[in-house]
Amino acid sequence: MRFFTTLMSPCVGGKTGLGRVFAAVSLKIIVINFVAIALAAPSGAQQPSPAPSVPTEAEETAMYKTYKNAPKTSLPAPTAGNMSLETAIRARRSVRSFADKPLKLAQVSQLLLSAYGITQRRGDEDHRSVPSAGAMFPLDLYLLAHHVDSLAPGLYHFQVLDSTLELIKPGDFSEQIHEASNGQSTVGSSPATLIITATYGRITPRYSDRGYQYTHMEVGAVCQNVYLQATSLGLGTCAVGAFDDDAVSRLLELGRRREIPMLVMPVGVPRGE
């Protein structure tokens, strides 16, 4: 502004010939400066952000979302519990406090397979641990490993097709998932956190708007399987729906609005057991 008024001052009192010359030169400088500033300043339009390292729309809406080139960890043979189904149903409770003990990779494996794993392969159509409208399977499962034996802390995607964990990014994200879950003490203190996401685009082409309802029903089935399997293994979990969608999406690097986080489920040994 000071620069602008300094240049303008000769014009203001410029009734003489010299004044007119000053005015003409000053105006020229002003125009040149404005053009330079306009060119240097950001245009206001959003600069294209670098493409996120997530699968493309086609890859995401495919039956099996895959993180190409991700380091993979094979899930070991699962550890079966020895509790009857009836006992597990009766004993199931939401657990909100966890002992400072790690999970075994075999326990994680059993939880994921019970939650959404393939239980039978039949031609093109796989059967999984939960029913799915039209066998479209619109959900994905992610694991935040905070303290799991034989598994580096990190964000993993459960690759249902070959029962592996695809590493998306290494690191302990317990603080981030705690904050993203509105600071609930239940989240971030467990050795692992499961997150269920939904890709409506996998099911709505077939069922239109009804696909949204079907997707939510399926989340309930997966959630209950996680509860019952955790109970049977002597572990605990809690369905957590109160979280910041955007913060969880950012943490999972979902990037775009095609895949939505549905439930956050911390898992661990219940405190005091």
Ligand SMILES: Cc1cc2nc3c(=O)[nH]c(=O)nc-3n(C[C@H](O)[C@H](O)[C@H](O)COP(=O)(O)O)c2cc1C
């Ligand atoms: C969709 C859904 C969302 C939930 N969200 C939360 C939550 O954000 N925080 C929490 O502590 N519990 C949450 N819960 C757990 C319920 O509070 C719990 O199931 C209920 O109190 C009954 O207790 P029980 O599961 O021990 O029988 C949620 C449960 C469901 C089904």
